[in-house]
């Protein structure tokens with residue numbers, strides 16, 4: 374039987390659990406041409422939400438992940454535009470609009486997906502070409518309304534002279550009146566630097582929408598239905614137990630449900646005691662990653678991680694935390710926590726430090742009990 378739980382990728386269709394309020398809010402903003410920045414932790418569903426809300430119009434989905442220079446940014450924008458134009462039957466018009474950037478349309482032989490490369494020397498691509506590509510999106514929008522999603526937008530900061538790049542992108546975008554942009558990114562601090570720092574060109578240029586993890590009855594019913602469709606029955610207490618383990622982010626809950634499903638048989642009733650076997654399945658897959666992480670942090674950072682796993686991350690300066698970690702100097706705890714945050718091993722949620730990968734936290738607990 375096919376795996377009913379999708380994780381680690383953008384979800385749509387039957388894999389997507391609706392979040393009607395948030396979708397409505399976002400869709401209304403987009404219809405009125407409002408630019409939006411989506412804030413939220415990793416794997417809560419930002420990208421899936423953005424794509425869903427833009428659905429009725431046409432999403433031009435651009436991923437800036439790990440982009441290194443203006444040429445790559447330009448190419449990714451053009452590629453996304455060609456894909457969206459092709460879906461809308463506007464490929465010819467788009468080719469004309471983007472002619473100065475000399476796009477060459479590509480077709481993936483396996484999937485048939487449309488993409489594009491630019492027939493230009495890399496040295497001819499610069500911040501000016503990024504501006505040009507954004508301007509052309511405006512032309513496309515005039516032919517048929519689009520929504521531009523700039524995902525992992527914080528990675529613009531990786532390109533040289535990123536401040537100039539941001540200023541010039543902003544200057545194009547602010548004159549594109551009714552063309553809505555959704556800016557999304559998984560590195561919260563960097564996104565805040567771009568949109569909330571008064572020195573940034575994008576300061577207050579978009580309305581912030583917070584995306585929290587799915588919770589409550591609707592998501593549980595969604596998951597329970599996936600189990601029942603594949604002949605598993607959900608017993609009481611399952612979802613509470615998952616939550617109490619610290620697995621609270623939408624994508625992580627889906628991953629754990631997958632592992633429970635994978636480790637169970639049709640006809641079984643799934644309960645709290647199904648979790649242990651599921652964790653073993655996850656550990657089997659991820660163990661070498663965890664071991665690398667443990668080997669790559671300093672002795673002090675490791676002590677802090679062990680204490681976080683055992684004590685939780687709400688009171689990292691408490692006497693209990695100091696005792697369990699064996700670190701009594703507050704400054705050392707602070708420094709280790711900062712570094713672990715930079716390494717994206719942990720993140721801060723409200724007043725609590727959490728493992729970015731909750732399963733790593735559970736594994737640490739079993740290893741360093």
Ligand SMILES: Nc1ncnc2c1ncn2[C@@H]1O[C@H](COP(=O)(O)OP(=O)(O)OP(=O)(O)O)[C@@H](O)[C@H]1O
Nearest residue numbers: 380381382390415416417418419420421559624627
């Ligand atoms: N609406 C939803 N319904 C069901 N599952 C969802 C939903 N949104 C997200 N998920 C789960 O979370 C995973 C990650 O979704 P998505 O990539 O949209 O999140 P994200 O916040 O953009 O993540 P990242 O921080 O990695 O960019 C999905 O693979 C899926 O398991």
Ligand SMILES: [Mg+2]
Nearest residue numbers: 419420524559
């Ligand atoms: Mg995303």
